[in-house]
Amino acid sequence: MKTITMKWALMGIAAATILFSCKKEKSEPAGCSISMTGLAGAYKLTALEYKASAAAKPVDYLAAMEACEKDDIITLKSDGTYQYSDQGTVCTPVKNDQGTWQVKGNTLTSDGTLNGTVASYDCKTMVYYVENSIVAGDRLTFTMVKQ
DSSP states (O other), X not given: OHHHHHHHHHHHHHHHHHHHHOOOOOOOOTTOSSSHHHHOEEEEEEEEEEESSTTSOOEESGGGSOHHHHTOEEEEOTTSEEEEEOOSSOOSXXXXXXXXXXXXXXXXXXXXXXXXXXXXXXXXXXXXXXXXXXXXXXXXXXXXXXX
């Protein structure tokens, strides 16, 4: 009797170990992919950092921007068009724009200034960078938050 009970207990432990040891794969939230539909939405620039080289100290370029530029919104539409709106404090002259954009893999391109490599995206914040924008080896990193 002890042998049968012991076998059932061992089988139960083995089954529980198998069931609970499997890790669930981490899946990205629905719609968070780096794609036209995943990135679609209205964004505001919240950080702009420049590094002259990999070893250089970062410089806050957002601080140097005019107040009227810091509250602007760019709306990326899933149909491949975008609209840049001069919001809040309006610049003189008004800086509204529109055009086309696309993303292939992690490469973001547009017929305007929205160009670079998407480093991260979590459905709320998109971070992308442009290398060699002013001098060879530099990096300009944009952080944009969905509104």
